[in-house]
Amino acid sequence: MQIAPSILSADFGKFAAEVEEVIEAGCDWIHVDVMDGQFVPNITMGHQVVEALRKRFDCTLDVHLMVAAPERVISAFAEAGADVITVHKEATPHVHRALEMVRSYGIQAGLALNPGTALDGLEYVDDLIDLLLIMTVNPGFGGQSFIPATLNKIRDARERLVKANRGNVRIEVDGGINLHTIGDAKLAGAEIFVAGSAVFGETDRKAAIAALERALHE
Ligand code: DX5
Numbered sequence: 001m002q003i004a005p006s007i008l009s010a011d012f013g014k015f016a017a018e019v020e021e022v023i024e025a026g027c028d029w030i031h032v033d034v035m036d037g038q039f040v041p042n043i044t045m046g047h048q049v050v051e052a053l054r055k056r057f058d059c060t061l062d063v064h065l066m067v068a069a070p071e072r073v074i075s076a077f078a079e080a081g082a083d084v085i086t087v088h089k090e091a092t093p094h095v096h097r098a099l100e101m102v103r104s105y106g107i108q109a110g111l112a113l114n115p116g117t118a119l120d121g122l123e124y125v126d127d128l129i130d131l132l133l134i135m136t137v138n139p140g141f142g143g144q145s146f147i148p149a150t151l152n153k154i155r156d157a158r159e160r161l162v163k164a165n166r167g168n169v170r171i172e173v174d175g176g177i178n179l180h181t182i183g184d185a186k187l188a189g190a191e192i193f194v195a196g197s198a199v200f201g202e203t204d205r206k207a208a209i210a211a212l213e214r215a216l217h218e
């Protein structure tokens, strides 16, 4: 089980200190939300941010590319030091190629699915992924509410992966994860929990992370 704070919700004016704080609180995954203003309306950060974090921190950098045609930027993020790169199925007609590209750098590959995207076709790429990111909100913004219908999709995905002998693929959930939703997501089969506002929206981040951990183990 892994809580991955999303730095999208951090204070960009004191970025390094924010990241340091959650690492000191015990998180060894940091979720980096990359938005291109095309696949999703906002623009956030580029590979330079990953490079800067890599120089300074030892944690797992979990890069979520909300970018159209992600194959254009995979090399930049891999060379910048990402440990995990996740691409959206909806962002490219060549998702198989994109996942192969990520793997070619010897790093972990993730496939992300929007709430409205079915699990169909998972069996054709499940040998190329280390994680399946099930979006529990529509991507683009922090602070949205968890979509309950995604719980069935998590259960369904877990079942399909186990049946296909790919039970080692970890399911990550992203969006609206907080004290009220994290337990249900875990029961449905998720193992990595991205949390933006539930961590950085609290003044005491250490306490916020500890509370999420407790809710996970209840
Ligand atoms: C949404 C991003 C999320 C977001 C989560 O597009 O992919 O990672 O930062 O934020 P919260 O936890 O506030 O929903």
Ligand code: ZN
Residues within 6 Å of the ligand: 006, 031, 032, 033, 064, 174, 194
């Ligand atoms: Zn994300």
